Amino acid sequence: MTIVTPPPAPASTPALARPPDMTPSSWRTRLILYVPYAWLAAFFLLPFLIVLKLSLSQTELAQPPYSPLFDLSAGFAGLKTFVTGLSLANYAALFSDPIYVLSYLKSLEIAILATAMLLLVGYPIAYGIARASARWQPILIMLVILPFWTSFLIRVYAWINILQHDGLLNRALLALGIVRAPLVWLSTDTAIYIGLVYSYLPFMVLPLYASLQTMDETLLEAAADLGCPRWKAFWSVTFPLSLPGVGAGVLLCFIPVVGEFVVPDLLGGSETMMIGQTLWTEFFANKDWPIASTIAVVLLALLVVPTLLYERLQTRQIERGG
Amino acid sequence: MAMRQGFAPRAVPGTTPLVRFDAVSKRFGAVPAVDRLSLDIYDREFFALLGPSGCGKTTLLRLLAGFEVPDDGRILLGAEDLASVPPYRRPTNMMFQSYALFPHLTVAGNIAFGLKQDGLAKAELAARVEEMLALVKLQDCATRKPHQLSGGQRQRVALARSLAKRPKVLLLDEPLAALDRKLREETQYELIELQARLGTTFVIVTHDQEEAMTVAHRIGVMDQGRLVQVAAPAQIYEQPASRWVAQFIGDVNVFEGRVVSADEAGIVVAGAGRRFRLAARDDVSPGAHVWIALRPEKIDMSAIAPIETQDNCAEGRVSEIGYLGNVSMYKVRLDDGTEIKVSVANRTSVLERAIGRDDRVWLSWTNAAGVLLTR
Amino acid sequence: MRRLSLFNVTAVGFGLAFLYLPIAILVIYSFNASRLVTVWGGWSLRWYGALLEDRAMIDAAATSLAIAMLSAAAATVLGTLAALALARFGRFTGRTAFSGMIYAPLVMPEVITGLSLLLLFVAIDLDRGFGTVAIAHTTLTMSFVAVIVHARLVGFDRSLEEAAMDLGCPPLRTFLTVTLPLIAPAIAAGFLLAFSLSLDDLVIASFTTGPGATTLPIRIYSEVRLGVKPEINAVCTLMIAVVAVAVVAASWLTRRDRTAG
Numbered sequence: 001m002t003i004v005t006p007p008p009a010p011a012s013t014p015a016l017a018r019p020p021d022m023t024p025s026s027w028r029t030r031l032i033l034y035v036p037y038a039w040l041a042a043f044f045l046l047p048f049l050i051v052l053k054l055s056l057s058q059t060e061l062a063q064p065p066y067s068p069l070f071d072l073s074a075g076f077a078g079l080k081t082f083v084t085g086l087s088l089a090n091y092a093a094l095f096s097d098p099i100y101v102l103s104y105l106k107s108l109e110i111a112i113l114a115t116a117m118l119l120l121v122g123y124p125i126a127y128g129i130a131r132a133s134a135r136w137q138p139i140l141i142m143l144v145i146l147p148f149w150t151s152f153l154i155r156v157y158a159w160i161n162i163l164q165h166d167g168l169l170n171r172a173l174l175a176l177g178i179v180r181a182p183l184v185w186l187s188t189d190t191a192i193y194i195g196l197v198y199s200y201l202p203f204m205v206l207p208l209y210a211s212l213q214t215m216d217e218t219l220l221e222a223a224a225d226l227g228c229p230r231w232k233a234f235w236s237v238t239f240p241l242s243l244p245g246v247g248a249g250v251l252l253c254f255i256p257v258v259g260e261f262v263v264p265d266l267l268g269g270s271e272t273m274m275i276g277q278t279l280w281t282e283f284f285a286n287k288d289w290p291i292a293s294t295i296a297v298v299l300l301a302l303l304v305v306p307t308l309l310y311e312r313l314q315t316r317q318i319e320r321g322g
Numbered sequence: 323m324a325m326r327q328g329f330a331p332r333a334v335p336g337t338t339p340l341v342r343f344d345a346v347s348k349r350f351g352a353v354p355a356v357d358r359l360s361l362d363i364y365d366r367e368f369f370a371l372l373g374p375s376g377c378g379k380t381t382l383l384r385l386l387a388g389f390e391v392p393d394d395g396r397i398l399l400g401a402e403d404l405a406s407v408p409p410y411r412r413p414t415n416m417m418f419q420s421y422a423l424f425p426h427l428t429v430a431g432n433i434a435f436g437l438k439q440d441g442l443a444k445a446e447l448a449a450r451v452e453e454m455l456a457l458v459k460l461q462d463c464a465t466r467k468p469h470q471l472s473g474g475q476r477q478r479v480a481l482a483r484s485l486a487k488r489p490k491v492l493l494l495d496e497p498l499a500a501l502d503r504k505l506r507e508e509t510q511y512e513l514i515e516l517q518a519r520l521g522t523t524f525v526i527v528t529h530d531q532e533e534a535m536t537v538a539h540r541i542g543v544m545d546q547g548r549l550v551q552v553a554a555p556a557q558i559y560e561q562p563a564s565r566w567v568a569q570f571i572g573d574v575n576v577f578e579g580r581v582v583s584a585d586e587a588g589i590v591v592a593g594a595g596r597r598f599r600l601a602a603r604d605d606v607s608p609g610a611h612v613w614i615a616l617r618p619e620k621i622d623m624s625a626i627a628p629i630e631t632q633d634n635c636a637e638g639r640v641s642e643i644g645y646l647g648n649v650s651m652y653k654v655r656l657d658d659g660t661e662i663k664v665s666v667a668n669r670t671s672v673l674e675r676a677i678g679r680d681d682r683v684w685l686s687w688t689n690a691a692g693v694l695l696t697r
Numbered sequence: 698m699r700r701l702s703l704f705n706v707t708a709v710g711f712g713l714a715f716l717y718l719p720i721a722i723l724v725i726y727s728f729n730a731s732r733l734v735t736v737w738g739g740w741s742l743r744w745y746g747a748l749l750e751d752r753a754m755i756d757a758a759a760t761s762l763a764i765a766m767l768s769a770a771a772a773t774v775l776g777t778l779a780a781l782a783l784a785r786f787g788r789f790t791g792r793t794a795f796s797g798m799i800y801a802p803l804v805m806p807e808v809i810t811g812l813s814l815l816l817l818f819v820a821i822d823l824d825r826g827f828g829t830v831a832i833a834h835t836t837l838t839m840s841f842v843a844v845i846v847h848a849r850l851v852g853f854d855r856s857l858e859e860a861a862m863d864l865g866c867p868p869l870r871t872f873l874t875v876t877l878p879l880i881a882p883a884i885a886a887g888f889l890l891a892f893s894l895s896l897d898d899l900v901i902a903s904f905t906t907g908p909g910a911t912t913l914p915i916r917i918y919s920e921v922r923l924g925v926k927p928e929i930n931a932v933c934t935l936m937i938a939v940v941a942v943a944v945v946a947a948s949w950l951t952r953r954d955r956t957a958g
Contacts, residue, residue: 040798151936262918
C-alpha cells in the first residue's frame with residue numbers, strides 16, 4: 001500500500017547486478033536491523049504468543065482475570081502445572097455456542113460484500129484518476145487520501161449526522177418526494193455497509209491507482225490497431241494487467257474489515273454483532289479475557305491465509321519496482 | 323585537434339605500470355564476468371576498454387574503482403595492493419554513465435563535494451572549484467542545480483567533479499553514450515585535449531569502436547571476461563590478433579587456407595581455389611591452417627580484366643552497392659559464391675559511377691594488404 | 698493519450714463528492730447555532746466556545762497530541778531503520794520473518810493488536826497509561842513508515858551513493874549527506890502518517906490506556922454513544938483543520954522532491 005504517490009522511476013543504471021551495499025558485518029550496521037527487529041519481536045510477536053497462551057487458560061475471579069501465565073519460580077514442577085493447566089475448553093465453548101459462530105459468519109459475510117462494493121465503487125474512481133492528465137493526477141490522489149488522514153472516528157461519526165432519523169438523508173429524500181415517511185437508516189446493516197465503503201475507499205483506490213498508472217498506454221493503442229473495441233480492450237488488456245492492484249486492494253480492505261469494530265458499533269444494530277464487537281464486549285463488558293483471546297486466535301487463524309497472500313503480493317510488487 | 327603521437331610505453335625499458343591487474347577474476351553467480359585477466363596500464367596513458375555488451379569491461383572498471391571486490395587476483399595502483407582499500411580511499415575517480423549528479427546540490431556544490439571530504443581549506447576549495455569550472459567552460463552555471471542544465475552541461479559537471487581531486491586515474495564509464503553524434507565527436511576531442519594537458523591517466527569503457535580508436539593511446543579489446551588484444555589503435559586495426567578481433571573492429575573479409583610456403587620473400591597461402599601472397603613472417607610454417615583478413619578499403623576493383631591472373635586476385639559480379647555518402651560499399655559475389663566487401667571512396671558523384679550492379683569486376687590487392695591470422 | 702470519457706469524470710466526481718460531503722456537512726453544522734440537525738439556526742461559534750470550557754475534552758486533546766508526537770517520532774526512527782534493513786541487507790536469516798512482522802500490522806484488525814498488547818503489558822506488570830499507549834501506537838505505525846520509506850529506497854538511484862564514495866565519502870557519511878536528504882520527504886510523509894494514525898486511533902488506545910490517559914478519540918467515542926452532540930462537530934472540525942494543514946505541508950514537501958534522484 002503506497003500512501004504517497006509512487007516514487008519516480010529510477011535513473012538508468014547499468015544492467016549489472018548491484019549487490020547490497022551493506023553486508024551486515026560490523027556490529028553498527030547490524031544494529032540497523034536488530035533495533036526494529038527486537039522491538040517488533042517484543043511488542044508484536046510476543047503479545048501474540050501471550051494471546052495464544054491465554055486462550056488456553058481458564059477465567060478466574062482475579063485481577064487480572066485469568067490464571068497465571070507462567071510461574072518460573074516453581075521450576076520444572078511449574079512447567080508441568082503450566083502444561084496441564086492448558087485446556088481447549090475455551091475453544092470448545094467458542095465452537096459450541098452459536099453466538100460466536102454466527103458472529104464469525106456475519107463478519108465474513110459483511111467483509112466479502114463490503115469488499116465487493118468497494119471494488120465496484122473504487123475501480124471507476126481509480127481508473128478515472130489514472131486516465132487524467134499528469135498535472136491533475138497527484139492533486140486528485142491527494143484529494144482521495146486527505147479524508148484518510150483525518151480521523152476514522154470522525155468520518156464514521158459524520159455519517160451518524162446524515163443517517164439519523166431526522167438527519168440529512170431523510171430530509172433530502174422527503175424534500176425530493178422519493179419517500180413519504182422517514183426511513184430507518186441507522187442501526188441497520190445498510191448503514192454498516194455505507195460506513196465501511198466510506199471509510200475504506202482510499203485503501204481500495206490507492207493500490208488500484210498505483211497499478212493502473214504503471215500500465216503502458218501503448219498496449220491499448222496496439223489493441224485498437226488490432227481491431228479491438230474499447231470496452232473489450234478494457235476487459236482483455238487493462239483489467240488483467242491491473243489484477244495485482246486488485247489483489248492488493250481487495251486484501252487490504254477485506255482483512256481489516258473482518259475484525260472491524262468502530263463502524264458496526266456506531267452505525268450498526270444489535271441483532272448480530274461482528275466479531276470485532278463480540279471480542280470487545282467479552283473483554284470490556286464481561287471481563288472474560290480468555291474467551292476474548294480465543295476469539296482473537298480463531299480470527300487470526302481465519303485471516304492467516306489472506307494475510308500471507310497479501311505479504312507475498314507486496315514483496316513481489318516491491319521487488320519488481322512497484 | 324590533437325594528433326595522436328606514436329605511443330609505445332613498452333618500448334621504453336624500465337617503465338613500471340601505474341595500474342596492474344594481476345590474474346583478476348570476478349564472478350556473478352556462476353558466470354565469470356572477468357576471467358583471470360592481467361593488464362598493465364601506464365602513467366599518462368589514455369586507455370580504452372572496448373568490447374561487446376556483457377564482455378566484462380564495466381566490471382573491470384568497477385573493480386578498479388572499488389565498487390566490486392575481485393574473487394581472485396590482485397589489483398595494484400602504483401605499488402599499492404588495492405585489496406584492502408575501500409572506494410572512498412582510492413586515488414581514482416569515476417565519471418558515471420548516468421552522471422550521478424547530486425540533485426540537491428548546485429553545480430559548485432557537486433564539484434566541491436569530493437574536496438570537502440578531504441577537508442580542503444575554504445579558500446583553496448573555492449579556487450579549485452573555479453579552476454574546474456573554467457576547465458569545462460561552465461563558469462556561468464555555478465549556482466544552478468542539475469535539473470536546470472542540459473544533457474551536455476550535466477556531462478561536463480560530471481567530468482569537472484571527477485577531476486576536481488586530481489586523481490591519479492580517471493575512470494570513464496561510457497561517458498558519451500547519451501550524447502548525439504555531433505556532440506559526441508566534439509567531446510571526444512575535448513577529452514583528448516584535456517588528457518594531454520592534465521597528464522592524468524584516463525581509462526575509458528566504451529562499446530563504440532570509433533570512439534576507442536579516436537581517443538585512446540592503447541585499446542584493450544575484451545570478450546567474455548578476457549582480453550583478446552591490447553595494442554595501439556592502428557595495430558589493432560591493421561594487425562588484429564584473431565579473426566574475432568578483426569571482425570569486431572570495422573569491416574573485414576576473411577578467407578581460409580593452408581600455408582604453401584614461407585620464406586624471406588613472403589608467405590604463400592592457398593585456399594578456396596585461389597592463392598594469397600603476404601608479407602614475410604617467421605612464426606608460420608608450411609602446412610599450417612590459417613586465415614587471411616582483408617579490409618574492404620584495401621582491395622582494388624576494376625571493370626577491366628587483368629592481363630594475366632596472379633596471386634591476390636579474385637573475380638566476381640557486383641551484387642549490392644551501399645551508398646554511405648563519402649564511401650560506397652560494394653558487395654561482390656565471387657564465382658565460388660563467397661561474398662566480398664569492397665569499399666571505394668566516392669571520388670565522383672554517384673551518377674557518374676563507373677561500376678554498377680551486376681557488372682563483372684576483377685579484384686586485386688597488394689602483398690601488404692592481407693593480414694595472416696593463426697586463430 | 699489520455700482521453701477522459703464522461704464516465705470517468707462522473708466516476709471521479711461522484712467519488713470525491715461521496716468522500717467529502719459528510720465531512721463538509723460536519724464542518725458546516727459545527728457552526729450551526731441550533732442544537733438540532735433539523736434546524737439551521739444561523740452561523741455561530743458557540744460550540745467552539747463550549748469546547749474551550751470542556752476541560753475533559755481539552756485534556757484528552759493534549760494527551761492525544763503528546764502521544765502522537767512521541768509515538769510518531771519513535772515510529773519514524775524504527776520504521777526508517779527497518780526500511781533500510783529490508784532494502785539494503787539483501788538476504789539474511791530471518792528476513793521473511795522480519796518482513797512478515799513489518800507487513801502484518803498493516804492489515805491486522807486493531808482489536809487483535811490492541812488485545813495482544815494489553816495482555817503483554819499485564820503480563821510484565823506494566824502500569825497502563827500514557828506510556829503503554831505510546832508504545833502501542835509506535836508498534837502499529839512503524840510499519841506504515843517502513844513501507845513508505847522502503848518504497849522510496851527501492852527507487853533510489855544507487856549510483857549517487859557510489860559517486861559519493863568514489864569522491865572520498867565513507868559509507869555512514871554518504872548515507873547522511875547524500876541518501877538521507879533525498880529520502881527526507883518520504884521520511885517526513887511517514888512521520889505525518891504515523892502522527893495522524895496515532896491521533897486517530899480508538900481501538901488500540903482503548904485497550905492499552907489507563908487512568909489519566911484518556912485520548913481524544915476515546916473521549917469522543919464515549920460521548921458519541923450517547924447521541925449526536927454539536928460540540929463533537931466542533932472538535933472534529935478542529936481535528937480536520939489540524940490534519941489538513943499537516944497534509945498540505947506534506948504535499949508541499951513531496952512536490953519539492955521532484956528533482957530528487
